[in-house]
Amino acid sequence: MPGVVQSLLWQILKLSMNHGGNIYRFARRLGCLPEQVLDFSANINPEQPVDLSCLQGVQLTPYADPDYGQLKQAINQRYPVPAGVDLELFNGASAAIFALLRGLQPKDLVLYTPLYGEYAHIAGELGCKVHNIDRFGQIMADIPQHSTVIFVNPSTPDGRLYELRDLLAKWQAADCTIIIDESFLDFSQADSVAEYTAHYAKLYLIKSLSKFYGCAGIRIGFILAVTAAIKELQRFEPAWKLSSLDMAYMRQALANTAFIERTRRQTAHLRDLLHHALQNSGLFDKIYPGQANFLLARLADGGSGYQLQEQLEPSRILIRVCDNFEGLDESHVRFAVKDELAIARLAHSFKNINK
Structure with missing residues (x-):
């Protein structure tokens, strides 16, 4: 019976950690308030560029x-848009991903893995044939002609920053x-x-504004894409996807250039x-070098990230186990960059x- 209970607890842990940032489910399990959770699972800047008083x-009353x-003008000032190129806004990057793939309806989808699981999930919903390429060891592998390729830069969950010139040439060819x-490029x-x-x-270039500006x-x-492609994408988009409060906050955030x-x-x-902190813990045999606001680490001796999560629960610390990333297993865990006090805790x- 204890083994059954332990197995059930681990299954609950896995369900609560399929995506970072679910502090509410985690807090309910621990019997604490969400604000008492120290969340290392979500890669969100711990600082914000403006105060909510700006709203x-x-x-x-008006639409x-x-x-x-x-908002587009503010984005253009922050991210210069080349001539002949336009942008379309979405209710978050996940919505942008889904809308783009739904519009493109790719037959063959090439995913450079490890990769955020939302891409594979959407591909499955759309009936795409998925081709996974391990960017750790086979990044220049051949790909199907006329396929759709997805590449995250800096990558997640390891945060590696890639020079894409050769890959862009290969894909265009x-x-x-x-x-x-x-x-995470910002x-x-x-x-x-x-x-x-x-x-x-x-x-097509996809950007999320919530990570860098600390406002999930x-x-x-x-x-971002050529104007004709954006117009085609807009054909299927509803009006008023964003609220007045969302847009007002983001305009103020983008204007704070010193924050960058x-x-x-x-x-x-x-x-x-x-x-x-990860290195000195003695728990990990590899810490991946990254250029984003998170680090991926591998537990030594095939250790389990779920067991580590269980051991961190008395401290109310939530981490991200990365076994739902293609090519990784539960020995891989990701930690968001937090403030000094959080890292010390x-x-x-x-x-x-x-150990």
Whole structure:
């Protein structure tokens, strides 16, 4: 019977950790408040560029602008859009991913793994034939002609930053439709592939604004592509996808340009602190080098991330086990970059774990 109970508890753990950031289910299990959870599972900037007081003057009576004119202008100033290129806004990057794949209806979908599981899930719903390519060992492998390829840069869950010039040339030579997800690129100094969108009509760039700007509750993402492709995508989109409050907050956030460099410096510093905490714990035999706001680590001796999560529960710490990423198993765990106090609490909690 104890073995059955343990198995059931682990199944509950797995259900609660299929995606990072489900602090509500985790808190219910622990019998605490969500705000008492120290969430290392969700890769959200711990800092925000503006205070919620910026929303006090927002008028809620009129309908919001269905063309999102002011928000698009703010995005264009933050992320320069090449001539002949346009963007479409969505209620978060996940909605953008689904809308784009639904519109493209690809027959062959090439996923460079390990990869965020939402892409494979959507591909299954749409009946695509999925071709997984291990970017750790076979990144230049052959791909089907005329396929649709998806590449996340920096990657998740390991945060590696790639130079894409050779891959872009390879994909174009195969006449592929290309989707680049740059949801975590703002945490680095690297250049976007946005300039390439003006020169290749089948290149789509996806960005999430919630990660960098620390506002997962503000659901805004966008797709950048040539104007004709965006117009085709808009044919199937409803009006008023975003609320007046969402747009007002994001316009203020984008206007705080000093926040960009400050966040990059802070993330690099805190990522180093997190790396040291993981390394000094003695629990991991590999910590993947990353350039985003998270680190992937592999537990030594085939250890289980679910067992580690169970051991961290007395400290009310939630982590992300990465066994639902293609090519990884439950020995792989991901930690978001948090503030110094949170990292210190994690390091202290590691000391109470039996090695």
